[in-house]
Amino acid sequence: MSAGKNYIDIFSGNRDLIDKGSAGAMNALRDKALDCLVRNGLPHKGLEEYLHTDVEEWFEPDWGMNLSRIDMHVDQAQAFKCNVPNLSTQLYFLANDEFAASDTAQKAQLPDGVYVGSLRQAARINPGIVEPYYGKLADMDRPGIAAFNTMFAQDGMLVYIPDGVVMEKTLQLVTLLQSPVDLLTNRRILIVLGRNSQLKFLLCDHTLTTNNFLSTQVVEIFAGQGSNLEFYDLEETHNANRRVSELYISQEADSHIEADYVTLHNGQTRNTVFSTFAGRGAFLSLNGIAITDREQHVDNMTFVDHRVSDCTSTELFKYVLDEQSTGAFAGKVLVRHGAQHTESQQTNRNICLTRQARMFTQPQLEIYADDVKCSHGATVGQLDENAMFYMRQRGIPEAEARMMLMQAFVGEVIGHVSLEPLRDRLNRLVEKRLRGELSKCEGCRACR
Amino acid sequence: MNTETQDNSLIREISAEKYRYGFTTDVHTEIIDRGLTEDTVRLISERKGEPEWMLEFRLKAYRHWLTMEMPHWAHLDIPEIDYQNISYYADPTVKKEGPKSLDEIDPQVMKTFDKLGIPLEERLALSGGVAVDAVMDSVSVKTTFKQTLAEKGIIFCSMGEAVKNHPDLIRQYLGSVVNYRDNFFAALNSAVFSDGSFVYIPKGVRCPMELSTYFRINAAGTGQFERTLIVADDDSYVSYLEGCTAPMRDENQLHAAIVEIVVLDRAEVKYSTVQNWYPGDENGKGGVYNFVTKRGLLKGVDSKLSWTQVETGSAITWKYPSCVLQGDGSQGEFYSVALTNNWQQADTGTKMIHLGRNTKSTVISKGISAGHSQNSYRGLIKVGEHADGARNYSQCDSLLLGSDCGAHTFPYMDVKNETAIVEHEATTSKISEDQLFYCNQRGIPMEQAIGLIVNGYAKEVLNKLPMEFAVEAQRLLSVSLENTVG
Secondary structure: OHHHHHHHHHHHHOHHHHHHOOOHHHHOOHHHHHHHHHHHOOOOOOOHHHOOOOHHHHOOOOOEOOOOOOOOOOOOHHHHOOOOOOOOEEEEEEEOOEEEEOHHHHHOOOOOOOEEEEHHHHHHHOHHHOOOOOOOOOOOOOOOOHHHHHHHOOEEEEEEEOOOOEOOOEEEEEEEEOOOOOEEEEEEEEEEEOOOOEEEEEEEEEEOOOOOEEEEEEEEEEEOOOOEEEEEEEEEOOOOEEEEEEEEEEEOOOOEEEEEEEEEEOOEEEEEEEEEEOOOOOEEEEEEEEEEOOOOEEEEEEEEEEOOOOOEEEEEEEEEEOOOOEEEEEEEEEEOOOOOOOEEEEEEEEEEOOOOOEEEEEEEEEEOOOOOEEEEEEEEEOOOHHHHHHHHHOOOOHHHHHHHHHHHHHHHHHOOOOOHHHHHHHHHHHHHHHHOOOOOOOOOOOOO | OOHHHHHHHHEOOOOOOOOOOOOOOOOOOEEOOOOOOHHHHHHHHHHOOOOHHHHHHHHHHHHHHHOOOOOOOOOOOOOOOOHHHOEOOEEOOOOOOOOOOOOOOOHHHHHHHHHOOOOOOHHHOOOOOEEEEEEEOOEEEEEOOHHHHHOOOOEEEEHHHHHHHOHHHHHHHOOOOOOOOOOHHHHHHHHHOOOOEEEEEOOOOEOOOEEEEEEEOOOOOEOEOOEEEEEEOOOOEEEEEEEEEOOOOOOEEEEOOEEEEEEOOOOEEEEEEEEOOOOOOOOOOOEEEEEEEEEEEEOOOOOEEEEEEEEOOOOEEEEOOEEEEOOOOOEEEEEEEEEEOOOOEEEEOOEEEEOOOOOEEEEEEEEEEEOOOEEEEEEEEEEOOOOOOOEEEEEEEEEEEOOOOEEEEEEEEEEOOOOOEEEEEEEEEEOOHHHHHHHHHOOOOHHHHHHHHHHHHHHHHHOOOOHHHHHHHHHHHHHHHOOOEO
């Protein structure tokens, strides 16, 4: 509890500063968040959901926080090198946790009623599109980071798409961490999709300096009836980065969401997804890839709540663990009483490449309705020896054969990505990553 | 008729499930006062005429139990249990007037076991039959075929006798698999345990008949805390069966047992359970709380242990028969059918701990939920750092009959070795309409069709049971499902 206590003191001592650097709708929830943090503390290993990731321990060092919103120089040009070739995107930044739009994005003409910009700014000038949504999905009273984030988050990004609007261009948000000292950042993303609207959203998480970083990230997604969203979260940071993210999704009837987590390079990562079906006929596809080596750690936890009937969810998470890295996956599917005709399928497959690599997997089904089709499967193993033999027999060198098999292994997840340029880019990044050539995103110098 | 009401008429709640073992036996039973203190533990030990070391074993466990709290992590809704309102020792074999021959058993008790279909007269048993240790409440009533078995060097007796006659073996193995510190109920059992069975199969001996223990709770206000220990020495084989029933009562009775199995080099043990404790009535009143710790230590190379369980009884079942695969090449198996109906709850599964090289484990679990019941599978597959070449396959399927019940799956996989291959699959669904239609079309009424499909679904597990048990288990499944449909 001690780490949590320190932050409660920091919060109480700097409340005015925090409020000043933010806006009304965000400030309004801070007291409730404080109550929740006082009650529950930070998530620690004693909790079933955090068995393999001691998030509380991450908060113990003396982190710097930019509560007074000092202008910290962040080299945005670096982010352009992470562009996806052939994919035209509207580019935005969260530099540390301060929102900025690229020049082209600033000039871009958005359809009527669409807001893409700073969450703080929106809360100031147009609270009507923030207040009904902000903090409404993020459950601050359960073990997690939502309460902490709500207490300290001062800015973030808001994407508001009104009914019937189709966003042709992919929105790309690059989060850049650059600081002369060890830094703790808290970012917040809110995506609101009106009826029958469509959006593609790509989030790239990067570090530019070699300091220790800890970031908390809370994303809330409201998907209106018949809306369609593709959400990609790609992490390429460094070994001294710690990231704890939570994604909350609420889906109205007939909405369709594809959400993918790709962890290519990181230090310690914990991603949690809470998804709720609020209307019938909705579809969710939730996928993830983690490729780790050294002491890296990736822990993905998903919770899919089938509250209503006739919804479908599929999950596919794949891990390739090298050297001393550890992976954890826990996926829970809850089918509530009356949620008939639910279809749910969950798969977690993992490859451990060395003796020191560790994998903990825990798929769970909790079902209270009878007319459902639910299944889950999990495997931990190695590359198929027969396939290796077959390839070597045909003259493919061992290293190359391994590479091809691993690429095919994670390729199944990448196949879910509908944006072709992004799919190609991911395939290339994965290949480089597996060859050990990618210790960071291309063009970034901060690799360790 | 709309689909909703059609469904309801098809799959109706069970209103009058028959529990034919619900009778009580009117036999003079000496029951000690309710409550649990250090004196209770001393009294039990004294009643059983135990040596000092046994009393010490119990007291150590009791003192540790006092420091523990009842765990609450299971997917179960367990009402508060008042441990001071249970009598921890009930002896139905004590005679009212004067001591008679020890071998003389109250005819009422004999009758009870006859009624349960457990013949205690050796001559009545079929040739090549089953040797039985019959335990009523806290005391072993009789163990059959002891002589026949002794000729082969096999020890099969009650735990009480074993403490007196084979103290060396008991001191060596008791608590070596399930330590009293293991969990709350293990500590409680280690403090107050009464009779159970002790089996020792010497080197190279293949036990010529099935060994069996039949547990019966009879007295009211008591719990049953038996303890079973099976030691299979090098190259031996034994198949062991366990059955249990209890009278129908409005109160909940606690059954907290420990089963320990030690399997040495190349030995094989098959342990089969047909659990049919009183499940409570259709409103969820009464029934046995079955909180059991069962674990096998596969100490020897190429040793083998197979758990097969058919769980149809108990208001609440909470147990995980497990295998610690320590010997290189050892194999663990777990086959389970768990059926819950009315308001029954079950949180059961297994733990396979792979420690040795080239160890293998198979887990097949079939859950069936009906009525308002909740049925959970919880399993752990753990592969240690040195368990090269470990292999596991787990499959757990759930079948839902009715829209008010729940089926849950909580598997855990912890893998610390890159050469391990661990696979888990789970599915949950209701009975296929096509299969039902096919049966109906051929003139098989709905209820029979469901029985047929459920039996087929459970076949993979039932096939692993010894024949006598398989017949019983099939019958139990169909009785438990009676009236699920109209």
